[in-house]
Amino acid sequence: MNELTYDRLRRRQWLAGEARADGVDRRTLLRMLAAAGVVAAPALLPPARAVAATAAAAGGTAAAAAGPVPGIVKPLPAEWFVPRGTNAEMRWDAVPGTGLHTPNERFFVRNHTATPLIDQASWRLRVHGAGLRGDGAEFSLADLHRLPSHRLSALVECAGNGRSFYASQQGQTVPGTPWTLGGIGSAEWRGVRLGDLLRRAGLTHGAVDVMPSGLDAEYRGADGVSLGRVRRPLPIGKAVDDVLVAYAMNGAPLPADHGAPARLVVPGWVGIASIKWLGEIEVSDQPLYSPWNTDYYRLFGPDHPEGGSAPLITQVVKSAFELGRGAVLAPDRVHRLEGRSWSGTAPVREVEVSTDGGQVWRRARLHDVPRRHGWTRWSLDWRPAAPGPYELLARATDRAGHRQPDTAVFNREGYLFGAVVRHPVTVG
Structure with a gap:
């Protein structure tokens, strides 16, 4: 059963008093139900079953820790x-x-x-x-x-x-x-x-x-x-x-x-x-x-159901260069552009790189056997034609056929951005 089907089943069971909403208000659930077409009108809704709050978390003492970033314990060097x-x-x-x-x-x-x-x-x-x-x-x-x-x-x-x-x-x-x-x-x-x-x-x-x-x-x-x-x-x-x-x-x-x-x-x-x-x-x-x-980790927005999408599960395909944004590269030499690509759905199948803002794409060399739940390292050699600004792009395709698009579908909370990221560098 996929998550959308399962989620709709959850909602029907909630209406029948067979599900529990822990810390979620009734208005939120009604909005979700209406968006999924589960209910015809609020007047037809049966009352939800009253349920006691969840028991307190088990043993162990906890205390907030101070650090360079409030609440984080380990050192956070600026270079990392x-x-x-x-x-x-x-x-x-x-x-x-x-x-x-x-x-x-x-x-x-x-x-x-x-x-x-x-x-x-x-x-x-x-x-x-x-x-x-x-x-x-x-x-x-x-x-x-x-x-x-x-x-x-x-x-x-x-x-x-x-x-x-x-x-x-x-x-x-x-x-x-x-x-x-x-x-x-x-x-x-x-x-x-x-x-x-x-x-x-x-x-x-x-x-x-x-x-x-x-x-x-x-x-x-x-x-x-x-x-x-x-x-x-x-x-x-x-x-x-x-x-x-x-x-x-x-x-x-x-x-x-x-x-x-x-x-x-x-x-x-x-x-x-x-x-x-x-x-x-x-x-x-x-x-x-x-x-x-419910309120978090669903997709809300004009291109999504009024009550939000099903709860988020898998991540989308992404790629990143192992290079700082705005990096300055030396002219008159070959640069090995390196990066990593990954997908929450399937192993990466191929990675393409563009060094001219997306006009021409070349296939990168994969350095790992692609596998589920991990990223794949890749590289491509590039000799810039002349000094000046450049825009590097990398896009991956996984074995399920998902390829990074040019733009990501908007959602209110900004989740799952999977579009090709434009990476500026300067040669000179």
Whole structure:
């Protein structure tokens, strides 16, 4: 079942009193339902079932940490990062030589609030809910280490990566963190498969949704109202497929900024699904909603349904040069242009590069065997004809046939910018 079909089923079940909207107001859900054609008129709606609030997150103490960027613990050298509010964007001119996996100290940071410092000895992951037999289970970090471990090489990418180009390339103003293309990182994650953990906790055939919640501070919206801790449901089919509860990153224990003691890694999906600082996982026999798959992380705008698209899942195809924007290159020599391309849907099939603003395209050489959930490194040799300004472009096509377009379809929050990015350089 695809996500759009599944989402419509969730909405119908909510109308019948069989789903729970945790922290989502009724008006939001009615708007979504009307846009999907699920309801004919508000007068026909039955009352929603009243449900108690979600239980508090499991053990562990947390405290906000000060740093060069408020709420981020690790050092953020200017040659590696660009501060973005409570976040830190990776600089692409610092990527050359780093290999397929982004070193932990260079990995971008996306925080809704602040990095919590959690006592790993007292931390517990609580797995509970009506989709389990009995009372569920609790796992300490030591418990996770005793379970069969698995490795997963995967990208984590913010849904808003590339957001700034809606304004700079398309003249469309959007709110939110003005990422260029550095809201992404690749790592080898190690941990326990979520499906294995759920089965140990007593997973039943009646399970429908899985709601992981973080231990970071409650998030407040633009109106100042608390929306609770960051949480976003996964359909059970995805949860038991390839999702990892990770406790290690690139061969080292998870750093604080990247989810210690344990985090979720949901390969191929937008970064919000990979909840950091896990504290609890609810397994429900009812479809679940949260603010992070209703008001946030849907596409709203004139080219989308009035109530928004289905919740965002996979990332779009993107490409980036391992070169600073506005870089100055020496004349009268051959330059090796290097970069990386990726897609949330399928491995990259080919990459084309233009050095004249898109008039002529040449196929780049791929340096990796393209694979799902990872980026592919590429290069192309270029000898500029003369000094002066140039506009470099790179576009990728994945094996599912998705190719980067010239423009991205606008959406109100600036998610999923996948158009070809114009990269200015100067020769001389």
